[in-house]
Amino acid sequence: MAGPVQSIERAAAILRLLASGSRRLGLGEVASSLGLAKGTAHGILRTLQHVDFVEQDPATGKYQLGAALLHLGTSYLDVNELRSRSINWADALAARSGEAVRLGTPLEGRVLVIHHVFRPDDTLQTLDVGALLPLHASSLGKVLLAFGVTPVDPLLEAEPEAYTRHTLVHPEQLNRALGEIRDLGWGAEVQEMSMGEAGIAAPIRGQGGLVVGAIGVSGPVERICDTKGRPLPALITVLREAARAISRDLGAARW
Amino acid sequence: MAGPVQSIERAAAILRLLASGSRRLGLGEVASSLGLAKGTAHGILRTLQHVDFVEQDPATGKYQLGAALLHLGTSYLDVNELRSRSINWADALAARSGEAVRLGTPLEGRVLVIHHVFRPDDTLQTLDVGALLPLHASSLGKVLLAFGVTPVDPLLEAEPEAYTRHTLVHPEQLNRALGEIRDLGWGAEVQEMSMGEAGIAAPIRGQGGLVVGAIGVSGPVERICDTKGRPLPALITVLREAARAISRDLGAARW
DNA sequence: GAACATCGGTCGGCATTACCGAACGACAGT
DNA sequence: ACTGTCGTTCGGTAATGCCGACCGATGTTC
Numbered sequence: 001m002a003g004p005v006q007s008i009e010r011a012a013a014i015l016r017l018l019a020s021g022s023r024r025l026g027l028g029e030v031a032s033s034l035g036l037a038k039g040t041a042h043g044i045l046r047t048l049q050h051v052d053f054v055e056q057d058p059a060t061g062k063y064q065l066g067a068a069l070l071h072l073g074t075s076y077l078d079v080n081e082l083r084s085r086s087i088n089w090a091d092a093l094a095a096r097s098g099e100a101v102r103l104g105t106p107l108e109g110r111v112l113v114i115h116h117v118f119r120p121d122d123t124l125q126t127l128d129v130g131a132l133l134p135l136h137a138s139s140l141g142k143v144l145l146a147f148g149v150t151p152v153d154p155l156l157e158a159e160p161e162a163y164t165r166h167t168l169v170h171p172e173q174l175n176r177a178l179g180e181i182r183d184l185g186w187g188a189e190v191q192e193m194s195m196g197e198a199g200i201a202a203p204i205r206g207q208g209g210l211v212v213g214a215i216g217v218s219g220p221v222e223r224i225c226d227t228k229g230r231p232l233p234a235l236i237t238v239l240r241e242a243a244r245a246i247s248r249d250l251g252a253a254r255w
Numbered sequence: 256m257a258g259p260v261q262s263i264e265r266a267a268a269i270l271r272l273l274a275s276g277s278r279r280l281g282l283g284e285v286a287s288s289l290g291l292a293k294g295t296a297h298g299i300l301r302t303l304q305h306v307d308f309v310e311q312d313p314a315t316g317k318y319q320l321g322a323a324l325l326h327l328g329t330s331y332l333d334v335n336e337l338r339s340r341s342i343n344w345a346d347a348l349a350a351r352s353g354e355a356v357r358l359g360t361p362l363e364g365r366v367l368v369i370h371h372v373f374r375p376d377d378t379l380q381t382l383d384v385g386a387l388l389p390l391h392a393s394s395l396g397k398v399l400l401a402f403g404v405t406p407v408d409p410l411l412e413a414e415p416e417a418y419t420r421h422t423l424v425h426p427e428q429l430n431r432a433l434g435e436i437r438d439l440g441w442g443a444e445v446q447e448m449s450m451g452e453a454g455i456a457a458p459i460r461g462q463g464g465l466v467v468g469a470i471g472v473s474g475p476v477e478r479i480c481d482t483k484g485r486p487l488p489a490l491i492t493v494l495r496e497a498a499r500a501i502s503r504d505l506g507a508a509r510w
Numbered sequence: 511g512a513a514c515a516t517c518g519g520t521c522g523g524c525a526t527t528a529c530c531g532a533a534c535g536a537c538a539g540t
Numbered sequence: 541a542c543t544g545t546c547g548t549t550c551g552g553t554a555a556t557g558c559c560g561a562c563c564g565a566t567g568t569t570c
Contacts, residue, residue, distance in 0.1 A: 112322050
């Protein structure tokens with residue numbers, strides 16, 4: 001296997017850097033962050049600007065992501081088979097459960113939300129599609145971890161971030177939870193990312209039974225769980241039915 | 256001005272190619288479409304795959320866009336100042352007009368929709384954010400053309416596509432329409448893209464009065480226009496007020 | 511207000527880099 | 541079983557993009 005194209009890797013690193021900080025970055029910041037010479041970084045940025053992947057503030061000269069990326073991102077949604085086959089089932093699940101439904105796939109050690117159906121009531125909600133959730137503190141992420149879609153090692157070595165006092169930060173805690181998820185076939189997250197919020201998720205399998213993503217419902221903890229903080233069995237049932245239906249659509253034989 | 260980085264331009268071309276056709280593409284197709292040797296295209300694709308910009312179907316070996324692009328695309332929305340400053344005004348405009356509101360910016364000879372507020376009634380609507388509209392057959396596009404945000408020349412030379420029998424396809428037709436838009440300060444599109452649909456749009460100005468985008472309302476022709484097919488004055492008023500308000504927020508002094 | 515620090519941008523020489531084209535192995539259709 | 545096509549690998553070559561010093565503008569400090 002020959003080496004990857006250096007300049008493209010660097011360009012991707014620059015784009016990721018611009019995406020991580022949500023403010024505009026100067027040429028010097030970009031260059032030093034990636035250990036590049038200013039001239040080199042400038043050449044790459046100029047090229048990225050030329051193809052509309054980055055824009056430059058004419059006043060300050062600072063750089064930010066460009067418009068072409070938005071179109072590429074939505075084009076990804078259009079061709080994503082997991083998403084397109086899930087849409088109808090996700091709608092139905094939101095209707096049956098009365099809660100918000102989200103679909104996730106792993107990306108760079110996080111969970112990328114690729115579909116989001118709002119809770120059917122008319123409350124104000126923000127679209128999560130494109131957002132990245134933590135693996136260890138979201139129901140979608142825990143399911144993906146449990147079924148080996150994405151490696152666990154980095155999380156077990158470095159202490160993961162604690163969002164609330166319920167977040168599983170100890171490797172053994174997390175490992176035990178993942179074992180349970182494997183046994184049960186579904187996973188939950190109760191106030192581990194945000195107090196008052198909870199979610200449950202189940203794996204989606206593609207051809208050959210390989211887990212390719214996860215689907216979950218989430219909402220206020222009092223609507224997801226009973227008074228003892230355990231997920232409502234009725235929700236689990238409809239969720240797992242949806243996950244199975246999507247898996248079947250994707251070609252997973254007997255799941 | 257030194258030359259842009261070749262491999263990055265090629266990588267971007269591959270991504271755009273994958274985004275244009277909404278189906279997966281094989282290596283051979285990619286290579287021949289761009290006039291590259293198979294080996295070259297493979298190296299670039301391998302790199303793009305390595306950074307999650309493209310994915311490869313393990314069964315067929317064909318390539319499609321990757322998940323990282325979705326996150327980059329939404330990150331672009333997060334930092335886009337035109338969008339963030341417009342959100343509140345767009346919401347208000349949708350409420351006052353009772354119609355769907357969209358914000359556009361030019362991209363590659365089309366209009367990129369960067370914000371979309373659904374019509375306030377509860378009908379089923381699909382989110383247009385990230386979609387590309389034609390310049391000559393959308394109200395947003397015509398406004399951007401009229402105010403010189405994007406060059407008109409390519410459209411005037413090549414006959415633009417006719418979506419309906421009302422689409423302006425003759426250069427002189429289009430030129431006259433653009434002149435009117437410049438005079439009036441707003442533009443309309445009545446069944447030029449899709450029969451039964453109409454829209455009106457107004458320019459948004461940034462610092463120094465430069466037009467940086469457009470905002471528009473659109474919906475069924477009978478709700479946008481009067482019986483003679485002319486846009487309702489009340490809609491035009493609230494639309495222009497919103498456009499002015501956003502322009503002021505962006506730093507356009509006296510607009 | 512003048513000197514300075516910092517910024518984005520430019521340029522030319524060097525050698526690393528990525529390109530090309532042919533050959534390979536797997537697969538599907540015939 | 542053969543043949544066409546596919547994605548992939550590989551090595552030679554020179555074109556390519558990288559580096560670091562330099563430039564001019566901007567805004568900051570004393």
